[in-house]
Amino acid sequence: MDLLDNALPNAVSKRIAVLPGDGIGPEVCAEAVRVLKAVAERFGHRFRFDYQLMGACAIDATGTPLPDATLQACHAADAVLLGAIGDPKYDHNPAAKVRPEQGLLGLRKSLGLYANIRPVTAYEQLLEFSPLRADRIAGTDLLMFRELTGGVYFGEKGRRPDGTAYDNCTYHPAEIARIAHRAFRAAQGRRQKLTLVDKANVLETSRLWREVVQKIAPDYPDVAVEYLFVDNAAMQLILNPRQFDVLLTENMFGDILSDEASVIAGSLGLLPSASVGDRAALFEPIHGSYPQAKGKGIANPIAAILSAAMMLDHFDLPEEARAVRAAVDNALNEQVLTPELNASAAYTTEQVGSFIAYGVLDLQDCHLHRRNIAYGKSTII
Ligand code: IPM
Ligand code: MG
Numbered sequence: 001m002d003l004l005d006n007a008l009p010n011a012v013s014k015r016i017a018v019l020p021g022d023g024i025g026p027e028v029c030a031e032a033v034r035v036l037k038a039v040a041e042r043f044g045h046r047f048r049f050d051y052q053l054m055g056a057c058a059i060d061a062t063g064t065p066l067p068d069a070t071l072q073a074c075h076a077a078d079a080v081l082l083g084a085i086g087d088p089k090y091d092h093n094p095a096a097k098v099r100p101e102q103g104l105l106g107l108r109k110s111l112g113l114y115a116n117i118r119p120v121t122a123y124e125q126l127l128e129f130s131p132l133r134a135d136r137i138a139g140t141d142l143l144m145f146r147e148l149t150g151g152v153y154f155g156e157k158g159r160r161p162d163g164t165a166y167d168n169c170t171y172h173p174a175e176i177a178r179i180a181h182r183a184f185r186a187a188q189g190r191r192q193k194l195t196l197v198d199k200a201n202v203l204e205t206s207r208l209w210r211e212v213v214q215k216i217a218p219d220y221p222d223v224a225v226e227y228l229f230v231d232n233a234a235m236q237l238i239l240n241p242r243q244f245d246v247l248l249t250e251n252m253f254g255d256i257l258s259d260e261a262s263v264i265a266g267s268l269g270l271l272p273s274a275s276v277g278d279r280a281a282l283f284e285p286i287h288g289s290y291p292q293a294k295g296k297g298i299a300n301p302i303a304a305i306l307s308a309a310m311m312l313d314h315f316d317l318p319e320e321a322r323a324v325r326a327a328v329d330n331a332l333n334e335q336v337l338t339p340e341l342n343a344s345a346a347y348t349t350e351q352v353g354s355f356i357a358y359g360v361l362d363l364q365d366c367h368l369h370r371r372n373i374a375y376g377k378s379t380i381i
Contacts, residue, residue: 013046014315017077019054019070022100023289024299024349025083031301031353032081032308035327038357039312039320050077054107055085055100055289065103071110074280079311080111082284083304088291109149112277115179116146116254117186117310118286120261120271122241125332129266129341132238137264142244143190144261145183146254148275150175151205153251171205171250176212182276183248184220193245195226197233197253209250230257237261262286267340269300272307274314281314283307297348300338302328305356327359 018033020026033049040047052070059065065085074080085100107113122130122140130137155168187194196213198206210227217225228236230253236243237257241264249257262268268287275282285303293299305328312321331337336355339346347355 011044011046012315012317013048014078015048015050015076016311017070017073017080018049018051019074019080019082019085020051020057021055021083021085021289022057022087023084023291023294025055025085025289027083027295027297027299027349028285028301028304029081029083031349031356032304034353034357035305035324035360036081036308036311038360039317039324042323042361043317043320045317045320054082054103056087056090058103059098059100063098065098065100066106070103071107074107074111074282079314080107080280080282081304081308081311082282084285084287084289086289086291105153107282108275109154111280111282112149113275113280113282114147114149114175114277115182116144116148116258116273116275118144118146118258118261118271118273120144120241120258120264122264123266123270123332125335126266126270126341130264132263136239137241140241140244140264142241142261143186143246144254144258145179145186145246145248146258147171147175147179147250148254149251149277151251169203169205169250169252171208173208173212176209177216178278180213180216180248181219183246184216184223187223187246188220191245192222193224193226194220195228195233195244195247197228197230197247197249197257199230199253200227201229205250213248233257234260238263258286267300268303269338269340270302270306272303272305272310274307274310276314281311283311283314297350298339298346299349300340301349301353302331302356305353323360324356327356330359331356 020029036047050073052073053061054070055065058067085104090096090099120142122137127134150171152167152169155170157167159165198209200206200210237260262271265271271286273286285307309321309324335342336347336352
C-alpha cells in the first residue's frame with residue numbers, strides 16, 4: 001500500500017538526494033535521515049531518499065568528484081542533504097588535478113545555489129564550551145548570508161608564463177541584488193538589522209556591493225542597514241556578537257567569517273546551513289569531514305540534524321521543523337551529547353541521533369527513551 005493512501009490531508013511527498021560524502025559525513029547523515037524518517041512517521045509525510053556519491057568517495061569509485069548520476073539525482077530532487085566532503089590525501093598535494101572540493105563547488109554552481117545561510121546561536125546550555133567569555137556571547141542569535149556562486153571562488157584563475165598565479169574576483173550587480181533581497185527579507189522577519197560586510201575602502205567589487213545594497217535598502221524601510229569593513233567585522237564578531245542580526249557578505253569573506261562565528265556556538269558540530277537558489281536547495285552541516293573521527297561514533301550529528309530542520313522549513317513545514325529543534329533542545333538540556341560537549345557521559349553519534357528521533361516522535365517520553373538508549377535497549381529507531 002502506498003503510504004500516501006492513508007496520509008493526513010496536508011501530507012507531502014518529497015524526494016531527497018542524500019550525499020553522505022567522506023569522513024564522518026555518512027555517520028552524521030544517517031542520523032539526519034533517521035530524524036527525517038521520524039518526522040515522516042509522526043506527521044504522515046513521505047520522504048524518499050536517493051543516495052549518491054560525491055567528494056573523495058566519488059573520486060575513488062568513478063574518478064570524478066561529481067559523477068553525472070549524482071548531478072542528475074540532485075537536479076531531480078526537491079532538496080539535497082549533504083554530509084561532508086574532503087580527504088587529507090588531497091589537502092597536502094597542491095598539484096592534485098582532481099579534488100573532492102571541486103564536486104561541491106560544481107554542484108553549487110550547477111544547482112544555482114547562490115545564497116548560503118548559516119544561523120549562529122549561543123545555546124544557553126553550552127555557553128561554557130565556547131573558548132569565548134560566556135558574558136560576551138550569551139544571547140547571540142545571528143544569521144549569516146554568504147554569496148556562494150561568485151567572487152574569487154569562481155573568477156578566472158590561472159598561471160602566467162612568468163610564474164605569477166591569479167584568481168580574479170568579479171561580481172555582477174544582479175548577483176549581489178538577488179542575495180541582498182533575501183537577506184533583507186530575512187531581517188524583516190527577525191530584529192530588522194542588516195550588516196553588509198565588505199572591504200569597500202580597497203576593493204572595487206566591494207564598492208559595487210555597497211552601491212547595490214544602498215539602492216535596494218529603500219525597499220525595506222523597516223530594516224536598519226549598517227556597513228562594516230571585513231577586518232573590523234572579524235573583530236566585532238568575537239568582541240560583541242550580540243550586536244548582529246543579519247550579516248550579508250560575499251563568498252570568500254563569508255567562508256572565513258562563518259567559521260569564526262562558529263566558535264560562539266561552542267562546537268562546530270552544532271551549526272547547520274542551507275544553500276538555496278531560485279530552483280534548488282542543499283542542506284549541510286558547516287563542519288568538514290573530520291577524517292580522524294571517522295568510524296569512531298564520536299561525531300556530533302546535531303549540525304546535520306539541524307540542517308534537516310532547515311530543509312523542513314524550506315518545504316514549508318514549520319511545525320515539523322519546530323519539533324526537530326525542540327527535540328535537539330531537549331538533548332542539550334538532558335546532556336545527551338557527543339564527547340566534545342559531554343566528556344563524562346559521552347553518547348555515540350547514533351545514540352544522540354536516536355534520542356532526537358525519539359523526541360520528534362514523542363517528546364514527553366524522552367526520559368524513558370534516554371534510559372533505553374543508554375542501556376542499548378533501543379529497538380524502535
Ligand atoms: C564551506 C567549505 C567549502 C568552501 C570548501 C570545502 C570548498 O569551506 O562550505 O565553507 O570554501 O566553500
Ligand atoms: Mg568554509
